[in-house]
Amino acid sequence: MTSPLISPAELAAYDVLPSPAPHSEKELAALLGLLTSPRARTATVVVGHSRDAASRSSAAAFVEAWHGMGRQPVLTLVDWPESAASWLRAARRFTAEEPDAWVVAAAPRGWAQMSRRLRHSTDWDPARTFGFAALGDSRIPALAGPATLQGMRGATADGGTWAIDRGWVTQPAATGP
Numbered sequence: 001m002t003s004p005l006i007s008p009a010e011l012a013a014y015d016v017l018p019s020p021a022p023h024s025e026k027e028l029a030a031l032l033g034l035l036t037s038p039r040a041r042t043a044t045v046v047v048g049h050s051r052d053a054a055s056r057s058s059a060a061a062f063v064e065a066w067h068g069m070g071r072q073p074v075l076t077l078v079d080w081p082e083s084a085a086s087w088l089r090a091a092r093r094f095t096a097e098e099p100d101a102w103v104v105a106a107a108p109r110g111w112a113q114m115s116r117r118l119r120h121s122t123d124w125d126p127a128r129t130f131g132f133a134a135l136g137d138s139r140i141p142a143l144a145g146p147a148t149l150q151g152m153r154g155a156t157a158d159g160g161t162w163a164i165d166r167g168w169v170t171q172p173a174a175t176g177p
Contacts, residue, residue, distance in 0.1 A: 004087075004116040004117050004119070004120035004121065005086070005087075005113065005116070005117075006112060006113055006116060006143060006144075010143065011109060011143075017107075017108040017109055017137065017139055017140070017143075018108070018134070018137075019052060019054070019107060019134075020050075020052060020054040020055050020058070020105065020106065020107055020108075020132070020133075020134035021054055021133070021134065021157070022054045022057060022058070023054070023057070023058040023061060023105070023132055023133070023157075024133075024157045024158070024159075026155075026157070026158055026159030027132060027133050027155045027156065027157050027158075027159060028058075028061055028062065028065060028155070029155075029159060030155035030156070030159045030160065030161055031062065031103070031130060031132065031154065031155040032062075032065055032066070032069070033155075034130055034153055034154075034155065034161060035101055035103070035130060036069070036071075040100075040101070041100065042100040042101045043071070043072055043100050044072055044075050044097070044098075044099040044100050044101075045066065045071075045074055045075065045099050045100065045101050045102065045103050046074065046075050046076045046077075046078065046094060046095075046097055046099045046101075046102050046103070047059050047062060047063055047074050047076070047077050047078070047102075047103045047104075047105075048077075048078045048079070048080070048090075048094050048102060048103070048104050048105075048106065048114070049077075049078075049079050049080075049104065049105040049106055050079065050080060050081070050082055050105075050106040050107040050110045050111070051079055051080070051081055051082070052082070052107055054105075054134075055105040055106050055107060055132075055134075056079070056105075058105035058132050059077065059079075059103075059105040062103055062105065063077065075097040075099050076093065076094070076096065076097050078090060078093045078094045080106075080110060080114055081110065082107050082109060082110040083109075083110070083113070084113070086117070087113055087114055087116075087117035088117060088121055090114060090117075091114065091117040091118045091121055091122055091124070092121075092122065094114075094118065094122075094124070095118065095122040095123065095124050099128075100128065101128050101129065101130055102124070102128060102129045102130070103129075103130050103131075104129060104130070104131045104132070104135060105131070105132045105134070106131070106132075106134065106135065107134065108134060108135060108137060108139070108140050108143075109143070111131075111135055111140065111144075112140055112143040112144040115144045115148050115149055116144055116145060116148055119145075119147075119148045125151075126148065126149045126150055126151050126152040126164070127150065127151030127152070129149075129151075129152045129153075130152070130153055130154055130155075131152060131153075131154035131155075132154060132155060133154065133155060133156050133157040135152075135154055136154050136155075136156055136162035136169050136171075137169060138167070138168050138169045140169070141164050141167045141168070141169065142167060146167065147167075149164045150164060150165070150166070151163070151164065151165075152164045156171065160172075
């Protein structure tokens with residue numbers, strides 16, 4: 001069986017990935033919009049985040065806004081370090097509940113590692129996963145590996161949205177006036 005861990009050489013090649021920035025109000029609103037659109041049918045969520053200050057703050061802001069909208073309580077709040085020996089414990093905690101959606105605020109390299117472990121060891125579905133702006137970078141699906149993040153969506157800092165399709169992060173064109 002192949003290890004889901006990213007090799008040190010691969011990690012070094014992506015060493016320039018930026019750290020998460022504090023979320024914007026437009027970003028949070030867009031993320032909430034993705035999760036509450038009539039098509040989404042999202043009632044329950046699990047929130048995961050890396051341990052840097054911006055990711056913690058973004059996760060806390062999401063939880064507060066979600067509750068403020070009168071939604072069901074967040075099933076679980078899971079954190080993980082930027083580097084770990086196997087990621088299995090965090091992956092199991094992240095998927096122990098069966099939410100309608102997972103919400104992620106994380107540093108790119110840590111999320112790439114975590115998502116590989118999730119795909120390798122759990123029933124996690126990236127198409128039911130939504131991320132903050134820091135994860136909307138095409139280098140992340142490249143680092144995570146083919147199809148690992150297929151279908152994941154998220155919000156940009158300016159209130160737009162992004163989606164991962166065939167290894168690329170795309171930003172749908174705005175519609176309307």
